[in-house]
Amino acid sequence: MPAGPSTYPDQVNLDNCAKEPIHIIGKTQAHGVLIVCDPSTLKITQAGENSEEFFGLSAAQLLGQELEQLIGEDSAVDLKDRISKEDPNLSLEVNVKQRQFLMLPHLSHGHLILDFEPQDKQQRPYDFQKQLTSILNSFTAARTVEELCDSAAVITKEMYGYHRVMIYRFDEDWNGEVIAEQKEEGMESWLGLHYPATDIPEQSRRLFLKHRVRVITDVNYTPVPIIPEISPVTGEPLDISRSTLRAVSPIHIEYLKNMEVGASLSAAIVVKGKLWGLIACHHKSRKYLDHEQREHCRFLTRILSNELTLHVTKNEISNFELSENIRRQLVVQMKYHKDLFKALNGDTVKFTELISCGGGAMFFKGRWERSGNAPSKEQLENLLNNFIKPQSKSLFLTRNLSSLFPEADAYKSKASGLLSLKIADNKYIFWFKPEVVQIVNWGGNPEQKAFYNEKEKRISPRKSFKKWSEKLTGTSEPWRDMDKNIARSLRENVSHFVLAQQREEITALNKKLVEANKELELFSYGLSHDLRAPIRGMEGFLNILEEDHGQELSEEGIKMLRMSRELTEKMNDLIDNILEYSRLSHTEGIDAKEVDVSELLQEVLQLFNVTKSYPAATIEIEDEIPEMYGDRRMLFQLWANLLNNALKYSATVEEPKLAIGVKEIEDRQVYFVKDNGIGIAPEFRKKIFETFQRAVGSKFKGSGIGLAIVKKIVEKHNGEVWVESSPGKGSEFYFYLDLPKKKLEETI
Ligand code: ADP
16 A cells, blocks of 8 residues: 555545436537447437437437448347347447447446447557567566556556556555656656545546446537437436446546546556556547557556556565564464563564564553553553543554544654554553654645536536645554454464463462462361370369369369360360361372161261260161262261261250151252251351351350361262251251262272
């Protein structure tokens, strides 16, 4: 794309020019005659008013006539044949009243439109075929786009002899720039001039893309009306956009007259399906190009378009390869550096080399890293929060930042161009381009683009086409089309890097957490172990005190002695429980086997001496409780804790009832211990499985570790434990184990 600016001064709105219905202008140019026929009958339905001048027959005389009468039987048969083969587009040489014409037929919305152009002068100023090889040679010899356009201008000038031949290139906003020129001596050069986008409005560009070549033979012609103007067949104006004779929009004629142009030829240069530029030829006086010459021009432009496509694509590929190479190196750097700033702004390659820019910046987790010519941190902070973050797109680019964000005017020498890339929330990469102060040579003052023409009652294009220089500020070199894709690819790489890093961080944290937990468990194990000896000592001394000095103590003293003994007992229990819990934590192996649950339960109940300790309780154990797979010692502990709790927390009700059995829940064999005791409030149902968490007061003895031990054992057996309960009505503890045999063998 050209280095021209994207922001041009405000232009007078030429809306009526852009909206002019140029495809249905009901008039033609004067160098030929337009005849319209019904394609099935070949009866003439409309004719150009100038038919008399060429055929000696007025339009009125022609209307309703058979075409055959005009062009003769042979030609009519030939044409009919083409229509039946649906190929009415090729030209036909016909003879009308001893005059030779080239007839160019085409179909348009049910009409057969015939352009008749006289073939009076059999002049062939240029033998195209002979020159073709040298044209191809000079095109392929060109090394750059500019050289190619230069030779295209030379060839076009030689072939057609227009006074001025220009190669126009459009920028991304459709402003044109003359990048090559050939002209007659003495004419002022327009090379390097820029023309605003409105000089060639959108619909003209669309027609160019469709028809490729457009010739205006005589700017001073009088447009020829088509009689009648409205089609008698459809009742609508004719669409003659494909007719070579189509009249020219009055605004365009005036535009050409203002430039002192008498005739013109424009041919579309199309690169990758998009209008890239134009070959624009001007002649000071009338100039006619016949059909053959126009076809040659179409062919020439096609070759030029292909050559340009090759050059543009080659440039893109080599630029892309360069960038890809840098991106690959950045990816390698990302593998070796933990810090993203170092990875992307490393010693070998930097992210700013990926896209042509003056500097860049990165923002990650609240930190900034700047590189090259970049705004200050404060400016970046302001830009990010007040301009970038509110953007809906994650990729944003401009070459005129200050026109969108006026505060950026302060640092336009660093960041007139901005490409911003959002990687994730609070992760951004920026590339900046400095201001390039440009002198734009306008073809006339664009601010006087048009004025209201009182006489014609319409807007007229500007009168002056003198060179008009203007300084454009706050604008950078344009970004390339591929820059967006490059930035997007980098985003993918950086996202992977960030994700991998987060994964690593989480794994490291997890490891630390496990270690800390182990340490804590070892510590509590050690502590509990060490506390045992002094407590035994205390127990001993309390015994000695009671036995040897009991008589000396008062009743109060004896009571205190008893309480001290109870407390040491409680401490012993607590230490036992903590030791048990810790032991579970660092015993890795499980001595697993099939365990007979009924047998195990009997042992537990015997241990508790249930009949004596809980005489009121009834315990119902399901008859055939299936065997369990696990560590017998641990399972004993598990059942003991659950039964102990069930007995303990139902002892206060009148008829304590326990039920033990198995239920099938979601295809699992789930064991349960049910009681009708005090129950557990909902907010405690999860907590009670944590160490030292109790849902009761001191009325019930306990250390708050029993269920934590239960949970640990269940988890060691790949199972789960939970409780369902209603306060005051009882609780039901459930658990299942899921230790696979394979795993079991491995762990033993
Ligand atoms: P504790 O030594 O306090 O019984 P546990 O860890 O075994 O410690 O139980 C934690 C808490 O869970 C108990 O303090 C009690 O509040 C509650 N709890 C446990 N089992 C039952 C149950 N069967 N009925 C009511 N509450 C229970």
